[in-house]
Amino acid sequence: MSVLVLNSGSSSVKYQVVQPDSGISLCTGIVERVTDYSVALREVFDGLTAAGISTDDLVAVGHRVVHGGVRFYQPTVIDDTLLAELEKLSPLAPLHNPPALLGIAEARKLLPGLPHVAVFDTAFFHDLPAAAAEYAIDRDVARQWHIRRYGFHGTSHRYVSEQAAIFLDAPLESLNQIVLHLGNGASASAVAGGRPIDTSMGLTPMEGLVMGTRSGDLDPGIITYLWRTAGMTVQDIETMLNRHSGVLGLGGETDFRELHKRIDDGDADARLAYDVYIHRLRKYVGAYLALLGRTDVITFTAGVGENDALVRRDALAGLATLGIELDETRNTATQRAARRISADASPITVLVIPTNEELAIARACAQVI
Numbered sequence: 001m002s003v004l005v006l007n008s009g010s011s012s013v014k015y016q017v018v019q020p021d022s023g024i025s026l027c028t029g030i031v032e033r034v035t036d037y038s039v040a041l042r043e044v045f046d047g048l049t050a051a052g053i054s055t056d057d058l059v060a061v062g063h064r065v066v067h068g069g070v071r072f073y074q075p076t077v078i079d080d081t082l083l084a085e086l087e088k089l090s091p092l093a094p095l096h097n098p099p100a101l102l103g104i105a106e107a108r109k110l111l112p113g114l115p116h117v118a119v120f121d122t123a124f125f126h127d128l129p130a131a132a133a134e135y136a137i138d139r140d141v142a143r144q145w146h147i148r149r150y151g152f153h154g155t156s157h158r159y160v161s162e163q164a165a166i167f168l169d170a171p172l173e174s175l176n177q178i179v180l181h182l183g184n185g186a187s188a189s190a191v192a193g194g195r196p197i198d199t200s201m202g203l204t205p206m207e208g209l210v211m212g213t214r215s216g217d218l219d220p221g222i223i224t225y226l227w228r229t230a231g232m233t234v235q236d237i238e239t240m241l242n243r244h245s246g247v248l249g250l251g252g253e254t255d256f257r258e259l260h261k262r263i264d265d266g267d268a269d270a271r272l273a274y275d276v277y278i279h280r281l282r283k284y285v286g287a288y289l290a291l292l293g294r295t296d297v298i299t300f301t302a303g304v305g306e307n308d309a310l311v312r313r314d315a316l317a318g319l320a321t322l323g324i325e326l327d328e329t330r331n332t333a334t335q336r337a338a339r340r341i342s343a344d345a346s347p348i349t350v351l352v353i354p355t356n357e358e359l360a361i362a363r364a365c366a367q368v369i
């Protein structure tokens with residue numbers, strides 16, 4: 001039994017065929033520079049055929065949908081009504097939801113006999129405590145426009161926090177955790193006993209940590225100032241904050257491997273980008289230590305979190321008084337599997353756990369069909 005998992009983004013379609021029970025991935029690929037989703041989906045199918053996978057082997061198609069809005073959070077079998085409802089949510093995630101919906105529409109045309117399931121990035125954070133979910137803005141405005149902190153990367157935060165419990169052989173309910181999902185997009189969450197109590201992304205995936213191309217937290221006054229004074233349109237501002245900010249905006253580079261090279265070459269912009277990135281990350285770690293009161297485990301995941309030992313070291317350096325001590329040798333080991341990188345004596349355990357959103361989506365699909 002296999003599930004085809006599709007992650008249709010603004011310029012790429014990532015796909016993977018996964019067996020939800022065994023966790024085995026049969027085939028994985030990415031179609032890049034997508035302009036036409038029907039062409040992209042055909043390329044996905046070519047990829048499956050080349051890997052010797054017949055669509056007859058599939059039991060479902062799982063689609064990553066970034067924003068589920070107020071109403072949608074459980075994995076849901078897609079029908080025309082759901083698609084129409086999701087269409088209405090596009091203003092909440094203008095960069096993420098429209099491509100996912102195009103991908104879903106094309107995949108349903110190509111595989112009409114299979115159940116297609118939407119798995120929402122916001123799901124894990126649906127029950128955030130009100131104190132964390134609500135913005136301190138006019139209550140009526142917030143209600144009317146469904147403004148709250150939804151949180152994203154939820155599939156990853158859930159999966160990684162569960163894997164941390166498995167790795168530590170401890171009940172999930174017993175653990176207070178901080179999960180740092182550091183990829184191109186980046187987010188942090190505080191998870192108490194398996195339930196998130198705060199997360200860094202908000203109404204949209206722009207809030208929080210500094211990211212590859214997104215600003216993360218900023219004074220909302222910047223937006224009105226640019227609009228009023230610099231003559232920038234809403235589109236200009238949105239594009240700037242989403243695509244030309246973050247590590248790219250400061251340092252001219254999104255990939256941390258390149259950023260480190262530039263820093264080594266004495267590039268001051270790259271240095272600043274890295275310092276701002278680390279500063280924000282440490283701020284969130286500190287905030288979540290305070291929210292949790294007692295923290296058992298901090299886990300790094302995603303492209304940067306899993307691979308960049310310098311980021312991990314600098315994010316947690318000098319925090320022995322707060323109970324965090326990394327083991328340098330463990331931290332710099334280049335190993336793919338889940339592993340401990342804290343010293344044995346460290347009161348807080350620090351882990352690196354590879355995320356696997358595709359497997360988590362495949363499992364969510366298997367549960368609903």
Ligand code: ADP
Pocket residue numbers: 182183184185212254255256257302303304307308
């Ligand atoms: P997303 O899924 O959000 O597109 P990923 O989780 O795949 O992103 O993370 C991609 C980022 O991971 C790259 O932009 C790069 O900065 C970083 N990355 C990948 N491999 C390494 C590595 N070996 N060392 C440092 N950073 C890495």
